[in-house]
Every structure is written in C-alpha cells, then in structure tokens.
Amino acid sequence: MNIKKIELFFFGILFSMLAQLGHAEAFHPGGAPGTQTIDGYNALGPKVEQPIEFPHYTHANVMKINCMYCHTYARRSAVSGIPRLDKCIGCHKMIPEVRDRPRIKKLFWYWDNHISIPWKKVHDLPDFVRFNHERHIQRFYFQDKRPVREVCGYCHGDVANMTTARRVKAISMGWCIDCHKKDHQISKVNLKTTNGPNDCWMCHK
Amino acid sequence: MSLNNLIKNWTSFRSRRPYLDQYKNADYKWAMVIDLDACTGCNACTTACYAENNLPVVGKERYEKGHAMHWLRIERYWGEGESVPVDMVPDRGAQFLPMMCQQCEAAPCEVVCPVGATHHSADGLNTQVYNRCVGSRYCSANCPYKVRYFNWWQYADTAWPNPLELQLNPDVSVRSKGVMEKCTFCVQRLRESMDHAKTDGRLVRDGEVTTACAQACPTSAITFGNLANPQSQVAKKWKNQQIALEKDEQKKDENLRGYRIFEEFRTYPSVVYLERVRDLEA
Numbered sequence: 264m265n266i267k268k269i270e271l272f273f274f275g276i277l278f279s280m281l282a283q284l285g286h287a288e289a290f291h292p293g294g295a296p297g298t299q300t301i302d303g304y305n306a307l308g309p310k311v312e313q314p315i316e317f318p319h320y321t322h323a324n325v326m327k328i329n330c331m332y333c334h335t336y337a338r339r340s341a342v343s344g345i346p347r348l349d350k351c352i353g354c355h356k357m358i359p360e361v362r363d364r365p366r367i368k369k370l371f372w373y374w375d376n377h378i379s380i381p382w383k384k385v386h387d388l389p390d391f392v393r394f395n396h397e398r399h400i401q402r403f404y405f406q407d408k409r410p411v412r413e414v415c416g417y418c419h420g421d422v423a424n425m426t427t428a429r430r431v432k433a434i435s436m437g438w439c440i441d442c443h444k445k446d447h448q449i450s451k452v453n454l455k456t457t458n459g460p461n462d463c464w465m466c467h468k
Numbered sequence: 469m470s471l472n473n474l475i476k477n478w479t480s481f482r483s484r485r486p487y488l489d490q491y492k493n494a495d496y497k498w499a500m501v502i503d504l505d506a507c508t509g510c511n512a513c514t515t516a517c518y519a520e521n522n523l524p525v526v527g528k529e530r531y532e533k534g535h536a537m538h539w540l541r542i543e544r545y546w547g548e549g550e551s552v553p554v555d556m557v558p559d560r561g562a563q564f565l566p567m568m569c570q571q572c573e574a575a576p577c578e579v580v581c582p583v584g585a586t587h588h589s590a591d592g593l594n595t596q597v598y599n600r601c602v603g604s605r606y607c608s609a610n611c612p613y614k615v616r617y618f619n620w621w622q623y624a625d626t627a628w629p630n631p632l633e634l635q636l637n638p639d640v641s642v643r644s645k646g647v648m649e650k651c652t653f654c655v656q657r658l659r660e661s662m663d664h665a666k667t668d669g670r671l672v673r674d675g676e677v678t679t680a681c682a683q684a685c686p687t688s689a690i691t692f693g694n695l696a697n698p699q700s701q702v703a704k705k706w707k708n709q710q711i712a713l714e715k716d717e718q719k720k721d722e723n724l725r726g727y728r729i730f731e732e733f734r735t736y737p738s739v740v741y742l743e744r745v746r747d748l749e750a
Contacts, residue, residue: 339667341660341663390641390642391598391599391641393639393656393659395663397663397664397667398663398666398667401666401667462589462590462595463587463589463595463597463600464589464593464595464597464652464655464659465659467597467598467599468639468640468641468655468656
C-alpha cells in the first residue's frame with residue numbers, strides 16, 4: 264500500500280513538472296521567445312507586415328514631424344489613432360518629386376480606388392486592458408515638456424529610427440507596473456512626486 | 469495592490485471597516501440614491517445595463533437553473549397581508565426595488581476571495597478583476613445581496629451571433645466562462661470622465677458622469693454621483709436623509725424615507741433607497 268502511494272506521489276511530481284515545461288513553452292508575456300528588450304524583458308513582439316512599409320524614419324527623423332501630427336488622438340483620447348488616407352494625400356499632393364516611388368504609387372493606388380489602407384496593429388494590447396494615451400501625453404509632453412520622441416519612446420521605442428514600426432518594449436503588466444512604481448516629479452519647479460495609479464481597475468476592465 | 473503589499477497589509481486587508489470622514493479629503497467616493505417612490509418597475513435600467521456592460525441574454529432554460537447574468541435586477545414585493553399564491557401574480561400592489569451591487573465599504577465578498585480578485589478601490593468601488601478570478605464563487609456565497617453572478621458558459625461564442633457582436637461596448641471586456649461578474653457602477657464611464665477631468669486639472673463635476681441605469685431611467689429614480697463632493701446631488705440626498713456612510717445604525721427622524729438594505733450586517737453599502745409610500749386605500 265505504502266509503495267503504491269510513493270509511486271503515485273512520484274508520478275504526480277513528474278507529471279506536474281512536465282506540465283510546467285509544456286506551459287513554459289506556451290506562455291510568453293508579450294512576444295516571441297529568445298528576444299531580449301533593453302529593459303531586460305524577454306518579450307519582443309512579432310514582426311508585422313504592413314501593406315505599405317511606412318518610413319517613420321523619413322517623417323519623424325528627417326522631416327522632424329511631431330508624432331501627434333498624424334496620431335492626432337493621442338493627446339485627447341485613449342487611443343492614438345491611425346491617420347486617415349486623406350491626411351497622407353493632403354501632404355503628398357504637394358510633393359510631386361516623390362510621386363514615382365513605389366510606396367507612394369501604392370498610396371495613390373489606394374486613394375484612387377477609394378480603399379482605406381489596411382494597416383495592421385503592432386502594439387496590440389489584450390481586450391481586457393485599458394491604456395490611456397491622453398493621460399501619458401498630457402503628463403509627460405504637455406506638463407513636463409519632455410521631447411515628444413522621448414515620451415512616445417517610453418512604450419514604442421525609437422520609432423523615428425525605424426521604417427515599419429516594430430514592438431521593442433515588452434508591453435506586459437509587470438513592465439507597466441515597473442514604470443508606475445517610479446516617483447515622477449510633478450513639475451520642474453515642484454519637488455513633489457507622484458507615481459502612476461496602482462489599482463487593478465485603473466487598467467483592467 | 470502588489471502581492472508584497474497584500475501580504476504586508478494582510479490584517480487591514482482582511483478587516484477593512486469604514487471610519488469617520490474617511491472620504492472627507494478624498495477626491496471621489498461614488499454612491500447612489502434610488503427613489504423607490506419614483507420607480508415603476510419598467511426594467512429600462514436592466515436593459516440599459518445589459519447593453520452597456522456586454523451582458524449575455526441567457527435564455528429561459530438557463531435562467532431557470534439560476535444562471536441569469538443580470539447585474540441589475542428588479543425585485544418585486546407585495547406588502548404584508550397580501551400574500552400571493554405561487555401560480556398567481558396580482559394585478560396591482562407590487563413594489564419594485566432595483567437591486568445591484570451595493571458597493572459595500574466593508575464588503576463581505578472581498579475578505580473571502582482566495583486570490584484577491586475583488587478588492588476596494590481608492591474611489592470607494594468594490595472591484596472585480598476578471599482576469600484574476602479563479603471562479604471559487606466564495607464571494608457569491610458570502611454576498612448578502614446576491615448580486616454576484618457566475619459566468620457558467622462561454623457566452624462570447626454564442627450570445628452575439630454575427631452581426632450582433634457589433635453592438636458590444638468596446639470599453640468593457642467580454643467575460644469568459646468561469647469568472648464572477650457584478651455591477652461595477654459603470655466603471656468604464658467613471659474612468660473616462662476622471663481621465664478627462666484630470667487632464668483639465670479639475671475634479672469630475674456633478675452630473676458629468678452617470679451610470680447606464682441612471683441615464684436610462686424614465687422617471688429619474690436613480691441618482692448617481694460623487695459622495696465626497698458635498699455639493700453633489702447624491703451627497704445632498706444622503707445628508708437630507710440623515711444617512712452617514714460609516715454608520716450601520718442610523719438614528720434619525722421617523723418621517724425620513726432613506727435607508728440602506730441590510731445595514732445591520734455592517735456591510736456599509738453605498739446605495740441608499742428611498743422607501744415607497746403606499747396608499748392602500750386607493
């Protein structure tokens with residue numbers, strides 16, 4: 264009887280270990296295995312194929328266009344927004360010298376055929392997470408007057424040096440909490456500090 | 469509420485009680501007043517709640533098994549001496565009482581959750597974090613109001629066949645099977661207006677945000693607002709009815725109508741009901 268019990272016990276342990284191994288393979292908070300972000304998180308998102316390889320480098324770095332010129336809603340709503348096609352066209356009608364480039368041709372093809380560009384999400388949060396762009400932009404860009412590329416870069420990485428944007432930060436819960444634990448000075452003159460909200464219902468819905 | 473905090477403050481977490489003027493200097497304490505004299509039992513609030521919070525309609529069979537998912541229900545009562553046979557519903561004389569999560573200050577559900585999926589938020593809400601819930605249903609067993617609902621089925625697959633899924637509210641998650649659900653005072657609306665208010669550097673104004681049930685009520689029986697703001701409608705009504713949040717026994721004028729349900733259980737609920745004045749002669 265005793266031997267049987269011990270055997271069962273060992274089987275139990277072995278089984279639970281195997282189960283854990285299986286789970287370790289399946290569960291990666293935020294991305295593919297084997298890729299290390301600069302924050303030390305093992306979570307880099309998948310490479311997303313976009314319909315047009317939008318050169319963020321040219322727009323944000325060379326032309327120095329503010330991120331919020333295209334991602335208009337970031338400062339006043341939860342989502343940052345993807346620009347409408349007429350916004351792209353509005354500028355590119357005025358730039359005839361790049362009209363023959365393959366990407367711009369593709370852009371105008373969508374415009375002429377009345378099809379909106381099927382952009383794909385790169386930073387895709389789960390449905391049960393509420394993230395608010397407005398509060399982060401208002402706090403760090405408008406209140407603290409930090410450079411916009413730095414503020415957006417906290418979560419999106421150095422997009423201005425990318426072509427097609429790629430997730431470089433582990434947008435996982437632990438990573439968010441890490442930042443929310445930090446004490447930020449309220450303003451440059453005020454020594455008082457605050458940190459981000461640390462209540463489950465602030466981010467989860 | 470990290471795990472470290474939770475372990476460190478275990479005693480206070482397990483024995484939370486409201487104390488005098490707890491929300492005096494706080495920005496928010498959400499509360500509600502329901503005037504039963506105005507309530508006609510029309511169920512508009514229930515319907516609004518279904519639409520706002522992505523609640524599935526479970527159907528007759530599952531309803532009979534007790535699997536209903538309404539976060540806000542209308543309870544019917546008949547007065548004393550009007551006992552009703554089981555198979556008969558009288559034409560008149562019913563009293564209606566909308567019953568939703570009372571957002572207790574000392575919530576019996578919070579102290580028994582084995583994983584801390586339900587806790588008290590800083591603005592006085594009794595939260596339920598669906599992702600953390602493991603479905604032990606202990607909270608439901610401990611709730612004296614019976615307003616916690618367990619999700620028995622994977623309704624997300626069946627309750628909204630194409631194209632009905634387009635009616636879902638994107639600000640609320642579609643809960644999966646095996647979690648406990650409850651009224652949240654429409655927390656998605658609260659958070660949105662609190663965010664905008666903070667951007668403007670002010671507090672949420674009275675009447676700026678309201679719950680779906682209060683918005684839909686045709687007789688304006690439901691008043692929702694910030695109890696921490698003494699100028700708000702809710703705070704005035706609480707004060708007029710001489711009801712204090714941290715007291716379980718309200719010693720007050722007999723002619724006042726306000727009361728909280730099961731106050732004697734010392735749950736300190738955040739919802740005040742104004743009782744129905746009935747004219748039995750008419």
